[in-house]
Amino acid sequence: MISKWQWLLSLVTRRLWFRATLISLLAVGAALLSLLISPYLPFGLSAKIGADAVDRILDIIATSMLAVTTFSLSTMVAAYSAATSNVTPRATKLLIEDSTTQNVLATFVGSFLYSLVAIITLSMGAYGERGRVVLFVVTVLVIFLIVATLLRWIDYLQRLGRVGETTDVVEDATVRAMRARRKKPYLGGQLLADPVIGIPEGCHPVFAQRIGYVQHIDTAAIAHAARSNGGRVYLSVLPGTFVDLKRPLAWCSSLDPAEDLTDIRDAFTIATERTFDQDPRFGMSVLAEIASRALSPAINDPGTAIDVIGRAVRVLSVWSEETEESKAQYPNIWVPQITPAELFNDIFVPIARDGQHMVEVQVRLQKAFAALARSADPTYVGEAMRHSADALARAEAAMAFGPDIARVRDASSLVGVTV
Incomplete structure (x- = not known):
């Protein structure tokens, strides 16, 4: 598992200003590169390759x-607003962190700064005849980069903010979080089967100092603090858990409450919002939000809900993949697990509730339960049958047309049946 500071650094690298600043610095460096290379070039090249035209080219780049x-930024804001209204506000964070959009804007800003620095340096007469040659070559390369970026941007704008594209982004983020958690199901520690009765007597609680969601847990830092005194730490929360000032984050034994507990408390990052990185359940909840919004009377788009059901089957299939049991990296830490029941509840309960009167949604749900019941994870069979029965009961209570109820019943009869 990555440390707290590595995780915070990864958050910084996803910000637009970071990429824009980095590429802008590279652009300014490229503009000044001519001053270093020009002494090594022969005289007379400027007239042969038309380097005198670099002034006009730089003016065009700076203006355009x-x-x-400005146009790209306004398009981005419109796309984010559309995603917030038509998909879910929770998905907008992923769009803001999209690398394609950030690279495009950073390239445009960097090209603008490059042209400004080059124009200023030319006006100062710092380049000379040989320096213009190098500047001309670099400017041509910048033009090729701008053209390639524009073509990619035009193609990407056709999908930016669309429901399907945004749902793809959410699914990808959820799958990444799923695979990371499957690789380290207990965040590098050992399984704590019951976070309530599984805590030994005599342990000291570690309380949060702010109210919010647990975004990240640095298990390496917790293990280091516990190992120094031969202590043990039992986590009572996972990333995505909402905590208050009176809910213990963890329970510790054989540790100095005055010092070691502070180090353990600092290993928990708590903020006002959930994140996708260590919290696969958040991704499932966001997918359910997309389906619920599509099923609302204002939008009435059962097709999107059916699409989300198919994505839920794919994501849950990742969770059911067989993985090699890895040895606990931090044997002095005990961590609760994410159960299939929680994942099923996160994604299927809202869809079954909001689509209980739609036969096409209910039939698709039953087919999804049948597919999950045939997966490699034996716990999926019981969960699929439980949710199938609940969804059928909701449909029977909400539907008045007999043939529609019969279709849902026929579909539910296949859940748990092996072919």
């Missing part, structure tokens, strides 16, 4: 890139 950047 400012307009293109």
Whole structure:
């Protein structure tokens, strides 16, 4: 598992200003590179390759890139607003962190700064005849980069903010979180079967100092603090858990409450929002939100809900994949597990509730339960049958047309049946 500071650094690298600043610095460096290379070039090249035209080219780049950047930013804001209204506000964070959008805007801003620095340096007469040659070559390369970025941006704008594209992004983030948790199901520690009665007597509680959601747990830091005194730590929360000032984050034994518990408390990152990184259940909840919004009377889009059901089967199939049992990296830490029951509840309960009167949604749900019941995870059979029965009961209570109820019953009869 990555440490707290590595995780915070990864959050910084996903910000737009980080990429824009990095590429802008590279662009300024490219503009000044001509001053270093020009002494090594022969005289007379400027007239042969038309380097005198670099002034006009730089003026065009400076003018056009400012307009293109402004247009791109307004398009981004419109796409984010559309995603917030038509999909879910929780998915907007992933769109903001999208690498394609950030690279495009960073390229435009960097090209604009490159042209400005080059124009200023040319006006100062710092380049000379040989420096213009290098500047001309670099400018041509920048033009190729701008053209390639524009073509990619035009193609990407056709999908930016669309329901299907945004749902793809949420599914990908959820699958990544699922695979990471399956690889380290207990965050590198050992299984704590019951976080209530599984805590030994004599342990000291570690309380949060702010109210919010647990975003990240640095199990390496917890293990280091516990190992120094031969202590043991029993986590009572997972990333995504909402905590208050009176809910213990963990229970510790054989540790100094004055010092070691502070180090353990600092290993928990608590903020006002959930994140996708260590919290696969959040991704499932966001997918359920997309389906619920599509099933609302204002939107009435059962097709999107059916699409989300198919995605839920794919995501849950990742969770049911067989993995090699890895030895506990931190044997002095005990961590609760995420159960299939929680994952099923996160995704299927809202869809079954909001789509209980739609036969096409209910039939698709039953087919999804049948597919999951045939997966490699034996616990899926019981969960699939339980949710199948609940969804059928909701449909029977909400539907008045007999043939529709019969279709749902026929579909539910296949759940748990092996072919």
